[in-house]
Amino acid sequence: PPLCRAARARRLRLVILLTGATGSIGARLLPRLLEEGHQVRCLLREPRKLGDHRVDVQITMGDLRELRDPYMLRQAMRGVDTVVHLAATVRDQPPYRVEELNGLATIRLLEAAERAGVKRFVFFSALNASAVQRTRFFRAKWVAEQAVAKAKLDSTIFRPSIVFDHSDPWITLLRRFSFLPAIPISGNGKSRYQPVWADDVARAVENSLNGDGPGDHLYELAGPETMTYAEMAELVGLLAGRPRPVIRVPLQLVHLGLTAIHRLVGENAFATWQEAELMRVSMVSRRGTTDLESLGVEPRAMAAVLAEA
Numbered sequence: 001p002p003l004c005r006a007a008r009a010r011r012l013r014l015v016i017l018l019t020g021a022t023g024s025i026g027a028r029l030l031p032r033l034l035e036e037g038h039q040v041r042c043l044l045r046e047p048r049k050l051g052d053h054r055v056d057v058q059i060t061m062g063d064l065r066e067l068r069d070p071y072m073l074r075q076a077m078r079g080v081d082t083v084v085h086l087a088a089t090v091r092d093q094p095p096y097r098v099e100e101l102n103g104l105a106t107i108r109l110l111e112a113a114e115r116a117g118v119k120r121f122v123f124f125s126a127l128n129a130s131a132v133q134r135t136r137f138f139r140a141k142w143v144a145e146q147a148v149a150k151a152k153l154d155s156t157i158f159r160p161s162i163v164f165d166h167s168d169p170w171i172t173l174l175r176r177f178s179f180l181p182a183i184p185i186s187g188n189g190k191s192r193y194q195p196v197w198a199d200d201v202a203r204a205v206e207n208s209l210n211g212d213g214p215g216d217h218l219y220e221l222a223g224p225e226t227m228t229y230a231e232m233a234e235l236v237g238l239l240a241g242r243p244r245p246v247i248r249v250p251l252q253l254v255h256l257g258l259t260a261i262h263r264l265v266g267e268n269a270f271a272t273w274q275e276a277e278l279m280r281v282s283m284v285s286r287r288g289t290t291d292l293e294s295l296g297v298e299p300r301a302m303a304a305v306l307a308e309a
Helices: 002-010 024-035 047-055 070-077 098-116 136-150 169-177 198-211 229-239 251-268 273-278 290-294 302-306
Strands: 015-019 039-044 058-061 082-085 120-124 154-160 183-186 217-221 246-249
Touching: 015 024, 024 039, 024 047, 024 198, 039 047, 047 058, 058 070, 070 098, 082 098, 082 198, 098 120, 098 136, 120 136, 120 198, 136 154, 136 273, 154 198, 169 183, 169 229, 183 229, 198 217, 198 290, 217 290, 229 246, 229 302, 246 251, 251 273
Parallel strands: 015 039, 015 082, 039 058, 082 120, 120 154, 154 217, 183 246
Antiparallel strands: none
């Protein structure tokens, strides 16, 4: 409608550096940023994954492994107002470790943003990230979050619970497991989550970019339901048309099995022990859906979203 177009025209047009543009959240966020009229530069390795949007954006070739390159960082930051840093990895990418790819790479990107005069740095951490977590992923996210919080520029930090979408790797893996007589899960399956849809997260980021004033902002993003790992696995099987019970695999066997698979096929392994460990850490916010609702998002339940696939 003309009124909506006029309202968008009055909004501040940003020059945004977006990492993770082809991930679950990024793929939902990018079209929204373009619709808002923002100029988007994507830092990524494979532009073809952008599909039709590759002609709508500027592209800087690179990824988390190359954020040590000062020339590439200068090119990426040229003229940028806002950095939206979504890119992350849940496994090592030899010779690079999770700590460098999620922690140190974020710090390098942040320092480059400060040098370039960027106004706002938007960072995705994770609920329950801390210095004493059992998994390296969460510890690396905590290190990066602390750096962003202490930076001299304005910052927005998002701490999501587990994010899902129809074609997520972990949702796809659970669907494949549902062809078995029972869905195998690592450990006791009692870790608790508030699964939040990637599209709801993307809308929250869009609204924060339009609405956040100067200063630092922190949001915890949680869906409307609290579910265990086992309950999520059963739900995916049910919605795939193959209701299955879960079978709990002792952690020692999971470790031995995934380690052996990784030695055989390397980085092509369908899962790693690092990823299995992530499902031992609960990601629950005491705020519930409050922060999402404050950003104008009424989050949808996992069952309702996946039923539409």
